[in-house]
Amino acid sequence: MKWAGSRWTGLGAVAIAGAVVLSGCSDKKEAKPGPTGSGKPGGATRSSAAYEKRSVPLPVKDGVARLDLTALSRTSGSTVTARFTVANDGKTPLTVSGALGDQLNDPGAGYILSLGGLGMVDVQGGKVYMPLRNGDHCFCSEDIKTLPPGGSQDLYAIFPAPPANVQRVTITAPTAAPLENVPIVTGPVAPVPGQTADAAAAAGGQQRVANLVVTSTGIDQGVDDSGDDRKVNLQSDVLFALNKADLTPRADALLRQVAQQIDKSRGQTVKVDGHADSSGNDAINQPLSERRAQTVANRLKSLVTRQGVTFQPAGHGSTQPIANNGSEEGRRRNRRVTVTFPKPQDPVTPPAGGGPYQYGSGKVLGSGEIRGAAGLRYEINSLHRTGDGLVVLVWTIKNAGGADSPFLQGFERSFMLYGTGPNNRGFTTGGVMLEDPAAKARYWPVEDSLGHCACYGFVEASKSKLAAGESLTVWGLYRPPAGATSFDVSIPWTDHVAAVAKGIPLS
Template sequence: MFPSAPPFLDVQLGSAPPDHVVVDENGGKADPNTVKGGEPQVFPLTVQVDDETKAQDDDGNDLRVRLSTDVLFALNKADLTAKAEAALKDVAAKIDQSAGTTVKIDGHTDNSGNDAINDPLSERRAQAVKAALERLVTREGINYQVQGHGSKDPIATNENEEGRRVNRRVTVLFPKPEPPSAPPAPPAAAPTPAADGKLPVLGTAPSGDPPDVLKGEWPAQAEVRINEVRRDRNGFVSLVWTLRNNDDQPLNAWTSSHDYSGVYAEASTSQAAIVSGSLRYRAVRDSVNKVTLGPYLLVTPMDDYMVEKGEEYTLWAMFKLPPEVKTANVHIPGFQPVQNIKVG
């Protein structure tokens, strides 16, 4: 992977001895076999999947299901709504599939109100979810640990409504169930380039509703072209798309591309999504810095990401999809969904 280019998938590793490499501007060289490098930084990755009631974060070891309290409860109440039953049945089924014996349930609010209201409210809501899961989970021997945090542990910003909505949650954490065994996937086939050397086009869509931060500043005459949706042997999917502007209004590819809730770090392509049925697969991010696996637009010159009339700009992001997802819709902010794109 390179910061400014789409990723290369399933690259074969060779065994040839490394050549000496240039290490300074004067042409000095070093032998990679003898020079000691710094310790590698290894960050676990988080795969997020959303539906209308919850978001699920998978870090490879645990599942963290963030249930929206806007769906589970009425305003300032701790009694579960009718819609809560289906969401909690899904969580209970995953707990039944898990081998873990501890389930942590944490209630959270946004920063509206004060601690005297938020702290007990978050505790009562977490207890309500615990009572429902004790009824729905069929496996015995589970220890439920419950705590209310009020507004003290936000995962998103409280400076806008989207961030506050994300912060209003009850989180259920438990060890990830073992996935069913499946034969290893074959290496992904590289897309066939067009005869003119341009990127292939799998589907297109015109401008749609402008991103919230760019209302009144979004080109009406623009399109998105999906160039690649390709899966590697480990289930990671490379999504590549090109923005084409045919309008006098410049297209701001940076401001429109990232998620402003605060769940993701700014300045990348975290707002793109791959949608299959009721599930919305979000871009993979690292679990420490919340950085999307995509281009780092913060260091991109403005002349590049401000797409003028007649210009194009190519972006990318990495996802992880289950093997059963063969066809999906691609949602790029500011454009209508691109329908029925095959996952190669």
């Protein structure tokens, strides 16, 4: 699809304004945003200092809008203000309201028709910053108009500021493609029309900052990075024989890898927790989990070379499952020993690769049928590094059938397929994995500790199914290790793996 007068990843000089003067709001921390634009044709306010505009598509139910980031600036010691323009380059009206709201099934998520669903991702710091809040409202645009053809609206959001050394972030939204590795500058930002809250008012707002969660799973182990901590889940079926607490020959190589990570970490305390599934009873499971935790702790103590590290073993029986005990895959994942320690220092971040992807370019790296999905097909469009340690997957869902598609909810991570799934969000593409056959590892889209997926969300304002011949381009953010050069892309549909695109190159 061609877009009038713009490229989705084009850069242009757009304003960061001079001083912000808003009467009657700087001393009112309860200030709430008023109307933020007319919905009439027009552009962003310009002034002296320039910011390099970034543009991405914003799919909605009745078409595709354009989302421009026109400013991202530290507007005080504790706030970062983002300014956007949402535009309709098409020939029919677009309803944008709801496409940028927080979609968690959580009272704390706030007003769904605002910009409260935006996330500012600091990869190296392991944090996700969401717009500052005032009760049920955010310090962001809430009155988002229906855009006529050629129409646009200026929007804003004020975030808690990340540490001063954070100079670049990636911005996510439920349906918009990610704004990858964008710079944070310093200076005031011009208010959008009708804005009634500035950085001074927002500085006293409620912060919503979550840990960035990076999860990988494999046959032998899984890794969860959340904030400053790393949890390595070692499968008991690999470490021990049935109902035993003596290490198998395979266990030693795994524990040596974990010991190397502990040596590279900063903390002095390592927790070792034994767990069981719900089969049997805890009269057996509890002491067995304790013995297994102690065995692993003893072996790690002998392998770790760094001085001053202490180990804290504990057993929990079947009381702390991480997956559904109703499936064999879930029970297998629950039989584990978890080793928790401060996350090691990240290696040098790989440079940006072939992106950002040029939306509408027609590039196809792989394609095929989504089995069991009534005529749906996929095309892999891009797999590239962002420059801040993330990898972006861009792919397109196409309805090649002769009738409307089923509801597009089958791409979510499923309890039926993987033994685990999200509890408090709407449907997303969170079940689409990157798989590394050589490392025997698979990588989920990154999430935050509140439950948001850094992937496409099928929200109320987006398409929930496709008419015959229609297509929808979606995305996901991942964080695999730096050394990989290609991945298989695994696409689920409800209760089965419906497609695997083999050997997709990482650029």
